[in-house]
Amino acid sequence: MHVVATAGHVDHGKSTLVRALTGMEPDRLEEERRRGLTIELGYAWTVLPSGERLAFVDVPGHERFLGTMLAGVGPVPAVMFVVAADEGWMPQSEEHLVALEALGVRHCLLVVTRSDLADPAPAIERSRTRLTTALGGRARSRPDAVLGGEVGGVVAVAVSGRTGQGLPELRRALDGLVAGLPRPDPGAAVRLWIDRAFSVTGSGTVVTGTLPAGTVSVGDELLLAGEPVRVRGLESLKEARDTVSGVARVAVNLRGHDLPDRGQALVTPGGWTYTDLVDVRVQPVGALQEAAGLPRRLTVHVGSAAVTAEARPLGGRVVRLRLGRPVPLHLGDVLLLRDPGRDPGRDRSEVRVLAGALVLDVHPPALRRRGAARERAALLETALPKPAAPPAPAAPLTPAASSAPAATPGGPDVAFALRVHRLLRAADLRAMGVAPGGPGVAGEWYADPAYWEELGRRLVEVVREYGGGHPLEPGMPVEAARHELGLPDRRLVGALVRPPLALVGGRIVAGAAGLPASVRRAVERVRQELAARPFQAPEAGRLAELGLGPRELAAAVRAGSLLRVGEGIVLLPGADARAAELLRRLPQPFTVSQARRALDTTRRVAVPLLEHLDRAGLTQRLDEVHRRCG
Structure with missing residues (x-):
């Protein structure tokens, strides 16, 4: 149809x-x-x-x-x-x-x-x-x-x-x-603007409207003014139907709902954003030349709805509209702005339609700082995709791909929404009408690529600053990093952790570069001493002489500069893998004594090292005496 x-x-x-x-x-x-x-x-x-x-x-x-x-x-x-x-x-x-x-x-x-x-x-x-x-x-x-x-x-x-x-x-x-009309998407979110509503004896409330896209079926749960309603029956062109897809004229019998007003809409739950505050880009028509010439009070038309609104110019053609009631909108929706007033002596030939308005944001932020309105307008204008070049005059005109400006080149899309909001959940993007097509940066979260890169750089800086102020703490707590970056979810912090950062036990460490200079010098001395005999772990007294007390050792281990294989026993990173390689050369199974001689170390080191290798799955303990390599 x-x-x-x-x-x-x-x-x-x-x-x-x-x-x-x-x-x-x-x-x-x-x-x-x-x-x-x-x-x-x-x-x-x-x-x-x-x-x-x-x-x-x-x-x-x-x-x-x-x-x-x-x-x-x-x-x-x-x-x-x-x-x-x-x-x-x-x-x-x-x-x-x-x-x-x-x-x-x-x-x-x-x-x-x-x-x-x-x-x-x-x-x-x-x-x-x-x-x-x-x-x-x-x-x-x-x-x-x-x-x-x-x-x-x-x-x-x-x-x-x-x-x-x-x-x-x-x-x-x-x-x-x-x-030449565009083919509507039967899987699109439903928004059926109501243009008539009446009661039918024995059936109850019936509403009618034009379904531009999507599919409605008997038994579906939809939202009406934000409240759930159930579809009891459907008719299209006087024929009873189980399912109707757009574009279609449709009558919907609703279960258990009073008569709604014209201008309300039946919508897919989660498919639209109910909002009474929107930022729009105005396209003046008729006698209006500039967005700044809009009257403060307007009537906004969208679908079959007519809603009062107050207009606040932000800069250029960008205007903020505060609507008299929430309506379900998508980015790219087109609103019609009309002058609701009329002087008694007004010339009847005067056009009261003032402008069209492209919806750019259905969740605009508060504007509290001086100059925030101009900055907001500039952001929205620059974030819009550039429209495609118009066809040459001699080229034949062909049907548009869509009748909705949201789908035209230059309209708001996922990239636009993320650039404006920086971080959004998948559900928010779907409700804005710009569903994401790929995986997010962290679970349901999606980010503007430039902002995500900036966050990664900032995280390195804040972790190092935290380490400078707390040199012996076991790294920066994830929650502290989340607060410092102003992020809404801890998972985002975890997704940002990459070299030179590491996540250890709920804290973020910055590697050796984040250690105090004295600890870095002491670790380097340990490296030198272990270079010739890598399994001769320093005694506790020697570590103390170097300035590596329990807190300093813990910091070096967290930074990945030393490997702890047991209480008070530290080796160089990778020593466990090297030990497993040497033990594989022994006849299997082998004893602690055989391992000690192969590794050229003492029983003080060999026993905790073998237990570490057991936990890592590199060796397997067979009985009280014997092990074999895994």
Whole structure:
């Protein structure tokens, strides 16, 4: 299935056109039929010549119902823009177009109605100028456009809903439109913006909306306003379904929930971030030229939701929005910013849609320092991936890969999120809509590569500083290092430990370089004395003469400068492996005496050394007397 919304000035024949295409009545309310005016959203569907099913969301054209229009267009990937031949481009045509520009709509079909009442050519000419100026390359062309080939990058069809003129061509053009739409991901996280809610006797609460991607099945648990709800039943185009995948019009029967309001959403648990504070990059449209010109109070539209907000410019085009209530968002979502006020004497032709806004952060930090706002804006701007170069003017335009700006080149991605936040859990990235593709740096943790390198360098510095202030302590405690680096998890510290650092018994040691100079000198004397006879461990008195008391010895062992094989018995690192190599040359099994002679040492050293080799698995004790090499 595909879903297309209508757009255009009031009374230009949108509902008549949908009725002619589908044979269904999209205007649901008695007042709508009485006044001949679409007030609420209407829905109808048909089968195209290709066999594809196409559902229409019919929106009101009157300026008083702009919010309802946006609720219908927001979740829909394509628009059928309607202009009457006998009236041409009108004020609400302009406002609807500005709204489409702000929302980043990329798939648009121009339909000029009432072609039996007036020559459609002037309306096509004016409309193509406005559409191509506002939407540019985002309105994708096809070579089979009606009325003289390609029309300004947009397929244009002239029709009459009354006589049926042009309807076959319109059906073919709609087939071409939906053929160029992106294929939604059935495995994507669900976000179904509710545009209607009602009660059905015997069934309870039913909500409807356009499902742009993902899959909903009977029995699924979803979140509604952050609370879990169960899917009791599904319908799509009046047919009961067990499973529905986007894009689709869907009605969901919910178990045990009161009627929600339009603008709430059913979402996959853990798949979205509920937030009332976002940093966005503003793209002014209409008369607005700079983000700094935004009024402080705005209405923010996303999906079918309309939420009050306060705007705080941070610098350049970056603005912080504080929303009136939390909504489920992803990085790369597009918001529409609208001026909620209107003076009594306001010119009805004045466009109230001010800008589109690309969501850059759904977890922005507090800005407490002087200059923090400008620094934040600069970080967000520089962290954004560079957009791809636009195609050459002569190159044919092709359908976009996605109707969501988040998927376009230059939109926020995993690398962007990590550069902005530096460290994030996998669950946070999924809720932001930028799921990681590979392993993290430590379990569920992911890090910005440059920040991770910086942390590694800082850890070496703080461990050495700690060792200088505590020369005889057994290394720096992991928790102290975590606190010093400002990290949220001890596992991150462990993952950062690499040479010249080592992790020993819950403490981080810096190798010989971290030892006091006096201890390093004493260790070097031991090395010299053991060079000729490596298994003649110094006596305790000799160690004391060198300045290696119990604490100094412990520090040298932790640093890997000496090997402790028993109480008061230290050798050089690697002496145990060398001893095992010599013992393998003996007839097996062998005794302590045989080992002592082979190693040219005393029983004082041989016994604890053999026990050390037993523990390391290099030798195996067979009885009270004999051993063999493992």
